[in-house]
Amino acid sequence: MRHSVWSLLVVTPVLAQIGLAIQLPEGCDYEKECIVELGGSRCGDGSPSYFSFFPKRDSQDLVVFLESGGACWSKDTCKAGHVTRLSRKPSRKFALKEKGLLDLENPLFPLHGSHLVTIPYCTGDVFLGDTETNYGSENKPNLIHHRGYRNVILTLEAVSSLFPNLKRVVLLGRSAGGLGVHGHVRSLDHYFPQSQKFAIADAGTPFMPPYLREDAYLKIMKAWNAFGTLPPLSKPGGINHFGEVLKFNQMQFPHIRFGLIQAYEDSVMTYFAKSVGAPVPSEAVRRSMIEASNTYLGLETPHAKVFFLNGKSHVQTKKDLAKLVSEETSLLEWLNGMFHNGEWENVRPDLHSQ
Numbered sequence: 538m539r540h541s542v543w544s545l546l547v548v549t550p551v552l553a554q555i556g557l558a559i560q561l562p563e564g565c566d567y568e569k570e571c572i573v574e575l576g577g578s579r580c581g582d583g584s585p586s587y588f589s590f591f592p593k594r595d596s597q598d599l600v601v602f603l604e605s606g607g608a609c610w611s612k613d614t615c616k617a618g619h620v621t622r623l624s625r626k627p628s629r630k631f632a633l634k635e636k637g638l639l640d641l642e643n644p645l646f647p648l649h650g651s652h653l654v655t656i657p658y659c660t661g662d663v664f665l666g667d668t669e670t671n672y673g674s675e676n677k678p679n680l681i682h683h684r685g686y687r688n689v690i691l692t693l694e695a696v697s698s699l700f701p702n703l704k705r706v707v708l709l710g711r712s713a714g715g716l717g718v719h720g721h722v723r724s725l726d727h728y729f730p731q732s733q734k735f736a737i738a739d740a741g742t743p744f745m746p747p748y749l750r751e752d753a754y755l756k757i758m759k760a761w762n763a764f765g766t767l768p769p770l771s772k773p774g775g776i777n778h779f780g781e782v783l784k785f786n787q788m789q790f791p792h793i794r795f796g797l798i799q800a801y802e803d804s805v806m807t808y809f810a811k812s813v814g815a816p817v818p819s820e821a822v823r824r825s826m827i828e829a830s831n832t833y834l835g836l837e838t839p840h841a842k843v844f845f846l847n848g849k850s851h852v853q854t855k856k857d858l859a860k861l862v863s864e865e866t867s868l869l870e871w872l873n874g875m876f877h878n879g880e881w882e883n884v885r886p887d888l889h890s891q
Contacts, residue, residue, distance in 0.1 A: 560699065561592060561699065562590065562699075565590055565592060566592075567592050567593065567594040568592075568593065568594060569591070569592075570589060570590065570591040571589070571590050571591075572587050572588075572589055572590075573587055573588050573589070573590050573695070574587050575587050575588055575688070575691050575692060575695065576691075577687070577691055578684070578687070578688045578691050578692075579660070579682040579684040579687070579688070580622075580623060580624055580625045580659035580660060580682065581615070581620075581622075581623030581624065581659055581660050581661050581681045581682050581683070582623050582624045582625075582681075582682070583680070583682050584624055584625040584659075585625065586625055586626075586657055586659060586688055587625075587657065588654055588655060588656050588657070588692045588695075588696075589653075589654070589655040589657070590652075590653075590654055590655075590696075591641075591652065591653040591654075592652050593641075593650055593651065593652050593653075596650050596651055596652050597703055597704035597705065598648070598650065598651040598652065598703065598704060598705040598706070598707070599651055599652045599653075599654065599696070599700060599703050599705070599706045599707070599732075600639070600641070600648055600651045600652065600653050600654070600706075600707045600709060601654045601656065601692070601693070601696070601706065601707070601708050601709070601725075602639065602653065602654065602655045602656065602709050602710070602714070603656050603658065603664055603689070603708070603709070603710035603711070603713075603714030603715075603717045603718060603721075604655065604656065604657055604658035604710075604711070604713070604714050605621075605658065605710075605711045605712035605713050605714050605715075605740075605852065606620060606621035606622060606658040606659075606712070606713050606714075607619050607620040607621050607661070607712075607713060608620055608661055608662065608663050608713055608757075608809070609623070609661040609681070610661075610756065610757040610760040610761065611672060611760070612672035612673065612679055614812070615661060615672060615679075615681055619661075619809075619812065620661040621658070622658070622659050623659060623660070623661055623681065624659060625657075625659060626657045626659060635855050636855075636856065636857045636858075637854050637855035637856055637857070637858060638709065638737075638854040638855070638858060638872065639653070639709075639854070639855070641653060645859075645869075646858065646869070647872050647873055647875075647876040647877065648707060648876075651705075651707070652700070654692065654696050656688060656689055656692050656714075658685070658713055658714060660682065660683055660684055660685035660688065661681065661683060661685075662683040662684075662685045662686070662761040662763070663685065663713045663714075663716040663717050663720075663761075664685035664686060664688070664689050664710070664713070664714065664716070664717025664720065664721065665685060665686050665716070665717060665720045665761055665763040665766050665767065666683025666684060666685050666686055666760075666761035666762060666763060666766070667683070667684060667686040667687055667761075667762050667763075667765060667766050668683050668684075668761065668762035668765075669681070669682050669683070669684075670683055670760050670761075683760070683761045683762070685717065686720070686763075686766040689717065689721055689724060690724060693721075693724055693725070693727075693728040693729075694728060696728075697728040697729055702731065703729060703732045704732060704733060705732060705733045705734075705735070706725065706729045706732045706733070706734050706735075707734075707735045707736070707737065708721060708722070708725045708734075708735070708736045708737070709736075709737045709739070709854070710737070710738055710739065710741055711739045711740055711741075711852045711854065711855070712739070712740045712741065712805065712806075712851065712852055713741075714741070715737075715738035715739050715740050715741020715742075716738070716741040716742070716743075716779070717741070718736050718737065718738040718741055719738060719741060719743065719779055719782045719783060719786070720763070720766060720767055720768075720782060721736075722736050722786040722790055722793060722795065723768055723786070723789065723790065725793065726790050726792075726793060734790075734792070734793045734794075735793065735794045735795075735796075735875065735876065736786075736793055736794070736795045736796070737795075737796045737798065737854070738795075738796070738797050738798070739798045739799075739852055739853055739854045740798070740799055740800075740803055740805070740806065740851055740852045740853070741797070741799075742779075742799060742803065742806040742809075742822050742825055742826065743778075743779035743780055743782070743783055743797070743825055743826070743829040743833070744778070744779055744806075744810070744821065744825050745776075745778035745779055745780040745781075745825055745828065745829075746776060746778060747816065748810075748815060748816070748817075748820070748821045748824045748825045748828070749810060749813060749815050749821060749825075750813065750814050750815065750816065751776065753813040753814055753815075754776070754778065754813075755776070757813070758777075764777055767782055768782060768785040768786070768789075769785070770785075779825075779829070780825075780828060780829050780832065780833040781833065783795075783797075783829055783833040783834055783841075784832075784833040784834075786841075787833075787834055787835065787838055787840065787841045791840050792840070793840065794840050794841075794875055794876075795834075795840065795841045795842075796841075796842055796843070796844065796871075796872070796875055797826075797829065797830070797834070797841075797842075797843045797844070798843070798844045798845075798853050798854060798868070799822070799826050799843070799844075799845055799846075799853075800845075800846050800847070800848045800849060800850045800851070800853070801822065801823040801826065801845060801846070801847055801848070801886075801887070802819070802822065802823065802847070802848060802849040803822050803849060803850070803851050804849040804850075804851055805851040806821075806822045806851070807819060807821065807822055807849075810822060823887075826843070826845060827887060829843075830843045830845075830883065830885065836883060842871075842875070842881055842882065842883050842884075843883050843884065843885065844863065844866075844868060844871050844883075844884045845863065845883075845884055845885050845886060845887065846861070846863035846884070846886065847863070847886055853868060854868070856868075858872065863884050863886060864884045864885070864886055864889070866884050871884060
């Protein structure tokens, strides 16, 4: 598969050394954002996708960012605003300008100076789908290409060919992209075996039955063929929900530091829970978070921690990291501990309110 993707990129040789690209795609240069067309990638309407690329000169670090944008799993949800986009985004340069974690120019932030690859989200499947689903009829088809999983794999394959010797690689996802992170920790490990690796899921609520209705959960995952892309269950006979995925990741990849960041009453994820008929929508996010931390990540796991906070806010890493505080710990302090092997503990207000 590596050669099939590589043949789709026209490249220009540059100096090869640790952390520097052996070659860059045509039209790309250091310190400038560019768009890289990605053959084989698909958006929900069947149009081809791409990834954006901001290479930094002399950097040995890479951030791969999975965008947010909702989800859809039926004819109604794919048309009713549950997903931001199912068509190709305009091929324009869109380097993020923010005060948060993706402010790669801020020397006080842990990702300062990293290359940035952004994978657009246009498949409605939280980057886990690998199928085409007809939500119409044979006579009036409504075909949606849920190929988010493949888009990530194609991108990681292409980028790992460009940068085979990176020192550090970070997989960051927000909201839908945060859920995608859960399913792509093993992809990260596969394509960057020699690099130090980190994964961050921001507002990627690890939903699971019984906090979501089991039948609704199964319907969504089957619509995307997500059970064909997620890692296997730790034991047969259960449901492969996001808690099980977290458990698989923390057991199989102890060399990857993983962080889950989430507000207990996240309004966007609560709306999603309500839309799929959660038994208690107002508690679905909170209970899934706590269950994930207690049971599937484990409170004493050294390489997997959570940063939980009170409130309804959705997505935390795009905010002022130094000012966002939970349990007297700022998100910036927590992230610096994660990336620099400093003090890094679970931040769980619920443990002190019981």
